[in-house]
Amino acid sequence: MPLILNPAAVKAATNMRQMVDLIDAGVREQAAGHVVVPPRMNLETSNGFFRVMPAVMRERGLMGFKIFNGSVQHGVRYLIGIYDEKGGELLALMDAAWLTGARTGATTGVATRYQARANSSSVGVIGSGLEARTNLGAVCAVRDIRRARVYSPTPANRERFAAEMAASLKIDIEAVDTAERAVRGTDIVVIGTNTTKQDNAFAYQGAWMEAGQHVNSIGSTGGKLREIDPATFVNAARIVVDSLHQVEDECGDVLETLERGLWQRGKVSELTALVTGAVPGRTSDGEITLFKSVGTGLQDVVAGFAIYEEATRLGLGQHIDDFLEHKRF
């Protein structure tokens, strides 16, 4: 009886704290060698792409896929399927538009849990879209955040973000009119934009970094996107990424930093090393730390499972008859 979850059900079944914990556990399982996540397949279509990202978690007993298709120009559809890895049953099929934002946020939550100062209480946000929202929510799930500031170029967008997120997260949020003002004096920074460095300006500059800050950058997942400048990577004492291979291949910010010869791999670690303690999140309250994320198939499958579990607990979604034969040979 697979469970079908539409966008409203997925959103209602999002428990950010639970999702952060499950992704944390999933990354530990990956570190222990029990996760299979091949590089994603990217098929070109007439007017966009058809992308396939499967993952298997042998310890958790979970497997699944995310398939997303379309283009930034024409819009994108995201589908996640979750299976029981031992028995092989299809457990759920769900929309993953919101979920992709939520899992990115939850992954930032995992990094922030280990990298940010324990007494962090303020956040500066650049961006006002889905990712900015889910990432701020995840940071609030792992630190006792009291206040935030947000900048987004369109005043109405940042005002709406401040009003809506203050109500949902129960914290003070102020909309401000420059990016620098949003991040100045805050403990944690979240940059979640879709910028391409128009007018040669990055959404965020390393020159703004302050002692003790932890910075999360989760936009710039494509080669042409830019949101943080090379100085951001230079000024960070420690950098954590979700997938070293992928950020060096796909992330526009890292590609530009590599091109300029400013990518210092020696201070870059993967999230697996962070959660297992192989590398420290920080060694002093004064260090500047950076998390750079591009997203992995593991995060999708774990997040889909988190939604499935919470939806089942809450009785959300629509069960359909099991339509897959279990063929015996």
Add this chain to the structure above:
Amino acid sequence: MPLILNPAAVKAATNMRQMVDLIDAGVREQAAGHVVVPPRMNLETSNGFFRVMPAVMRERGLMGFKIFNGSVQHGVRYLIGIYDEKGGELLALMDAAWLTGARTGATTGVATRYQARANSSSVGVIGSGLEARTNLGAVCAVRDIRRARVYSPTPANRERFAAEMAASLKIDIEAVDTAERAVRGTDIVVIGTNTTKQDNAFAYQGAWMEAGQHVNSIGSTGGKLREIDPATFVNAARIVVDSLHQVEDECGDVLETLERGLWQRGKVSELTALVTGAVPGRTSDGEITLFKSVGTGLQDVVAGFAIYEEATRLGLGQHIDDFLEHKRF
């Protein structure tokens, strides 16, 4: 409104002649360079596999995936998803256990259409399972077949095959007690077994080939499986395969022939070359021809589309609400 099709609906929506025609057209589109079919992903699970095969057909305006998981020991589940390639909508999700057999049959139908003598009227079948059934059905869809003989080691199985297939295909079918007797004097041969060369005996031997015969072999899709001996490849004047790369990589019969130094690549062509006329099916009525199939993601997606079209025409299956957001940026 994606259409959900369970095994009964898929079977009821199988129109073999239509499926042969669609796969023929799909292979032509592949030959013209409009199809994207990457090598399949094969993820190892605790007790089997999780395999993902996507395909995009830009001319037909169709894309999709087959995902199948499990093991021969524990049983396998097959899922096919079909999308509109231009608009990006998910059109259908369906069981693909029967369908995998049907598309293998339909592909044999395409090969047989070009390779078998036009006046072929008899078929020898080795095997009595799903593949033997769908392949015989497909041969009957492309040639005016009047009679068949079938061999399978278990008498009850071959008797049931003869009775059931005679009723459904409206031809005479006789169950016989040796493989050689099944194929002797027939115009077309179908070998669809799951044998591993127990007791050093292949299911079929090249020594049995007769002038003018066309032979289809569709078992031995894994490296350890064996159904036709190296002499079969040696005695065939012309060999067609659905994917040269895959048969040389995955097909046990071809692997053994390669090992023994008997694989003559010069007489091997791909199905794309056959359907476009780049190579002739045969140049005389006396030639012995062979089709060796392992299955491709293109065949799955086209067959899934054929089922979707026929199910829609017949009003079969269950529509569920569109549960995927079309996310705009």
